[in-house]
Amino acid sequence: MTWLPAASDTAQSVDLLFYSVLVLTGLMTLAIFALMIFFGVRYRAGSPADRTNPPPRKKWLELGWIFTPLAIFIGIFVWGAVVYAGFYRGGPDDAMTVFVVGKQWMWKAEHANGRREIDELHLPLGQPVRIVLSTEDVIHSFYVPAFRIKQDAVPGRYTSIRFTPTREGEYWLHCAEYCGTDHARMGGRVVVMAPAAFAQWLERGNQNPSLASQGFELFRRLGCSGCHVNSTVHAPDLAGVYGRVVHLSDGRTVVADEAYLRDSILLPKRDVVAGYEPIMPSFQGQLDEGQLSALITYLKENQ
Amino acid sequence: MTYVLTWVGLMILLALTCASSYFPMGNWNSVVNIGISCAKGLLIAVFFMHLRHAGALLRIVAIAGLLWLGILFGLSWSDFGTRTLSPAPWVAR
Amino acid sequence: MPTTPFDSTLERREADLLGIWAFLVTEVLFFGPLFFGYVHGRLTHPEAFTAGSHHMHVVLGTLNTAILMTSSLTMALGVAAARGGRKSLRTWLVLTALLGLAFLGIKASEYWMESSEVAQASGAELTFYFLYFAMTGLHAVHLTIGIGIVAWLWRHASRYGAAYHSPVEVTGIYWHFVDVVWVFLYPMFYLLQRYSA
Amino acid sequence: MTWGYLGEGYTLRSWLTTHDHKRIAVLYMVAITAFFFLGGAAAALMRMELATPAGDLVSANTYNKLFTIHGVVMVWFFLIPSIPSVLGNFLVPLMIGARDMAFPRLNLASWYIYVLGGLFTAAALIAGGVDTGWTFYTPYSTRFSDTNVVLVIVGVFIVGFSSILTGLNIIVTVHKLRAPGLTWFRLPLFIWANYATSLILLLATPVLAMTLTLVALERLFNVGIFDPALGGDPLLFQHLFWFYSHPAVYIMVLPAMGVASEIIPCFARRTVFGYRFMAYAILGIASIGFLVWGHHMFVSGQSMYAGMVFSMLSFLVAIPSAIKVFNWTATLYKGSIYFSAPMLYALGFVGLFTIGGMTGLILASLALDVHLTDTYFVIAHFHYIMVGGSVMAYLGAIHFWWPKISGRMYPETMGRIAALTIFFGFNLTFFPQYLLGWLGMPRRYHEYPPEFQVLNLFSSAGAAVLAIGYLLPLAYLGWSLFYGKRAPANPWQATGLEWQTGSPPPQHNFDAEPVVTRGPYAYDPVR
Secondary structure, three states: OOOOOOOEHHHHHHHHHHHHHHHHHHHHHHHHHHHHHHHHHHOEOOOOOOOOOOOOOOHHHHHHHHHHHHHHHHHHHHHHHHHHHHHHOOOOOOOEEEEEEEEOOEEEEEEOOOOEEEOEEEEEOOOOEEEEEEEOOOOEEEEEHHHOEEEEEOOOOOEEEEEOEOOOEEEEEEEOOOOOHHHHHOEEEEEEEOHHHHHHHHHOOOOOOOHHHHHHHHHHHOOHHHHHOOOOOOOOOOOOOOOOEEEEOOOOEEEOOHHHHHHHHHOOOOOOEOOOOOOOOOOOOOOOHHHHHHHHHHHHHOO | OHHHHHHHHHHHHHHHHHHHOOOOOOOHHHHHHHHHHHHHHHHHHHHHOOOOOOOHHHHHHHHHHHHHHHHHHHHHHHHHOOOOOOOOOOOOO | OOOOOOOOHHHHHHHHHHHHHHHHHHHHHHHHHHHHHHHHHHHHOHHHHHHHHHOOOHHHHHHHHHHHHHHHHHHHHHHHHHHHOOOOHHHHHHHHHHHHHHHHHHHHHHHHHHHHHHHOOOOHHHHHHHHHHHHHHHHHHHHHHHHHHHHHHHHOHHHOOOOOOHHHHHHHHHHHHHHHHHHHHHHHHHOOOHHHO | OOOHHHHHOOOHHHHHOOOOHHHHHHHHHHHHHHHHHHHHHHHHHHHHHOOOOOOOOOOHHHHHHHHHHHHHHHHHHHHHHHHHHHHHHHHHHHHOOOOOOOOHHHHHHHHHHHHHHHHHHHHHHHOOOOOOOOOOOOOHHHHHOOOOHHHHHHHHHHHHHHHHHHHHHHHHHHHHOOOOOOOHHHOOHHHHHHHHHHHHHHHHHHHHHHHHHHHHHHHHHOOOOOOHHHOOOHHHHHHHHHHHHHHHHHHHHHHHHHHHHHHHHHHHOOOOOOHHHHHHHHHHHHHHHHHOHHHHOOOOOOOHHHHHHHHHHHHHHHHHHHHHHHHHHHHOOOOOEOOOHHHHHHHHHHHHHHHHHHHHHHHHOHHHHHHHOOEHHHHHHHHHHHHHHHHHHHHHHHHHOHHHHHOEOOOHHHHHHHHHHHHHHHHHHHHHHHHHHHHOOEOOOOOOOHHHHHHHHHHHHHHHHHHHHHHHHHHHHHHHHHHOOEOOOOOOOOOOHHHHOOOOOOOOOOOOOOOOOOOOOOOOOOO
16 A cells, blocks of 8 residues: 655645644544543443532633634634645746646647647656646546646636646546546556656657647638738737737727637637627637647737 | 505506616616616515514515525625636736 | 314414415525526626527516516405405406416417527527526416416315415415516516617 | 324325324335435445456446445435434424424325435436436536436435425424423424524525426536536536535534434433533534535636635534534533443444544645545545434434334344444444545546555445444344334433323324423433
8 A cells, every 4th residue: 555655846735734634633533532431431320420510511611612623723724725826826937838638538638849648648847837627528637646636627618727746756647527437447647757858758759730830720721810810801910919908899808818719719709809790600619629729829829 | 555555666666677778877787677676576575475564583584595595696706706816727928 | 184283273374474485485596596597697698698688579578577566466455355354355366367377378479489589599699598488487387386376266265264364375475476586587588788679 | 001103093094194293204214214225235336346446346337327326315315304304203393392293294295205206216227327426517417428317307306395395394393383481492402403404405405406407408408507618607507516415414414413412411311511502503504504515616617716715614614513522522521321322323423423524624625625525535524424423323313212203112232232333334434435535546436546455445344344234223123113122101211302202102292282391401410
């Protein structure tokens, strides 16, 4: 029965929190059990213990055991929330982004340079990584026990989680949200390698074009360039759109982030840019998650 | 007869809400609509449903349902309302 | 029939009132998820909901609201008549049932007229139509049950007088609840940005 | 020695058309016992499958159907009705000095609705089962599962109304039918617990009914508010589902707390410690229980801020439970404790509920929940509270009020043996699952990595002992119906109103209208 390795920065802080809360609650539990056994033995029926006027209530004792646990609980809550925020708040932005798409009963990962793998994920040691999750069918959950991280992939939007592998080796990858027949078989391996070995591995393997170039190819094939690139059709110019503040026709202003780009592709009539007609067709169902993230990466890098 | 008066009040409020939707007031339209609907609901509850001289227990029960709906809407707003605050998944720059 | 667990009819009436009000709490929460879906849909897809709302027949909707509120009036007068033991209880009950049926008639015609538009709705507008049919449909079912109970009361009207009238009162409260639900449904579906229709 | 309400009629018709709350309670007891063993059988099969890492006993699909039926049957057909509908129906009128529930006919209708819901769920089971898990998460339940989801949703929808009617009945009865002199703070804590449970039943169950209807509609006409392609959001379902399902777990545990608050003072021969705080704690659990549902969704894509709000509120809801555990322990102080079978069950309940509660704290903390949610740690946590807590308290209550229900005494030694077997079997089954959870074994897994086999073997062995433990009471309680000693009116010298009438009590409960002059637990310690 091997003990669970702590292979990421979050793992260490989660372990510390877990063992301290375990010790605390364990002591409280043992104290209650000891009291119950002690009272059970001391005051068992027929024992000669002194039973004069058993106290029906003790104000200060009862208030004490309300506010003491409350203080302890608030402490545990704050500690847990701080560590939790580390998973999501954007840390130093040198995090390497890996797109992972959950599909019924397999994980498809794709690195920024287009290197693809199924049910496998190679990560460099010591480099913060952000996993961006999406799913093509039901809800899956990307769970690596050794890193103590878990994040559901929800259909219709992106979710992400951020951590830094700190130990080389192979660790289990599981799907933690029930997703059908082979939910139990939907998993694989996460391999943490030395940065040099990882860079070399990234270059080898099936050489498909980088994500951005795939995005550009889609941008032409699906006819986006027909309207959005110097054409007669009155459509917003998309060069450098990522990060810009966009004024919408109904007066709202939105920052053009990934969610906005994604929604504009799938549900164009929802956030129409001011001064334009809602004539753009929806691409709902024509693009799978992998192609969608490729297109969005292209729009991001087409500064 | 208080009932007939209540009915007249309801009719006026109906006309008001219908008319108000023809003035472009942006978000205020739905605020006015909800306000008038609450007013109508209150009128019906107090006069027609005899909450006026009903005991405190019945009044609490009447409010409990709406209060619990408020919990559902309020606390889930803490999720839907703040989804845009936390940075988008890819925020890099 | 076992003896009722109560000592006096007064005690029984209080229990019946508490019972119906507790039941109305469950009804409010039964409609809850639909309102929740509506609010979420409205906030995330305002333009689709507005478009859907413009396909609605405002005149019929407003007329229906007026009809239902009038039926609330006749029901309230019926309950007052029952309390006073007056014979006019029967007429008020008949009026209430007829107004209810009128409401259902208009609703049915609306459904028939709108069914053609639903065919080519898509995306969030389809959700608007789904919520419209689900909520007004559920409301119509409750109204039909209400009309059934009023008809049953009408047949046994002779039984109710100053001494024993809690069934009429309970039905009255249920009827008014159904009216209040419609009061909220009406602006939600019919009056979305009418100015830009 | 007349047979009281049992002697009022021996034909099947007299049982199936009764308006007597005591007979309806017995009807419920029979029905939920059948469902308990159905759910238990599914659990036994699952534990046998999990004895080996490879999925070799049953196919993946069958395993998924097994844990779904185990979940659906145990939650809606055993745990939720167990104490409110069986003991609540039987004891609430007796404990407050009333002749019957406020709406007797509604009470009988509630049982028939329960049976109808049961038939639908059984039909779904026979027609090939359902594999969405008892949580019915969309979009799997609405678009991807090809099993008969709609049939089981109709079953659960119907049984939901049965518990709404029971809740309505209990609330109106407690408000309107208390004996003269019985003020609110003279009510036994069992009544407080059932009253608070009924509040939750009334305020939460309708939301589940509508949510499941929306799932069924989306499945049949693929239109609805949960499908992202139609502008919906799968998290809408999770919010609505858990808005019901967390208060539902308090529906399951609150009555068990009421039972413990009755048994422990009786066998410690002293009044409960801090009666007022206990009553307020019950109401506290019922109300704060509605604010914490988001802790089921920390990693489900819910926003970070919502996670923090729900985590804080989840720590708050732990306070009233902590108060109750401390008070039960303090009730033993300076008492004269007699370890009868009900007392063993009650003390077992307090112990196991404490472990369950403490691990609940661990899960409420955000960072730990990211690692531990959807693993066997969560399975162990809620089984400690549901099986270790509610089922132990239910069995303790059945033994404590058996003289009142059946007019017979159960065999004491057999009762104690069964209690200890269940306690031992339970711990052997579920404690290893805490370790499995920490080591990262996800839940609802039909196959698992080989290194988890040893712990799973312990768990499966424990399940066998637990199964035997549950069969024992069925055997000797059945035996006691015919050969058990005749029960006196008050075998335990307890102080509740229900002990002042005969056992089994006559149909109209009390010959003379009882008048209450003192508080509930007026025990004098020296016996």
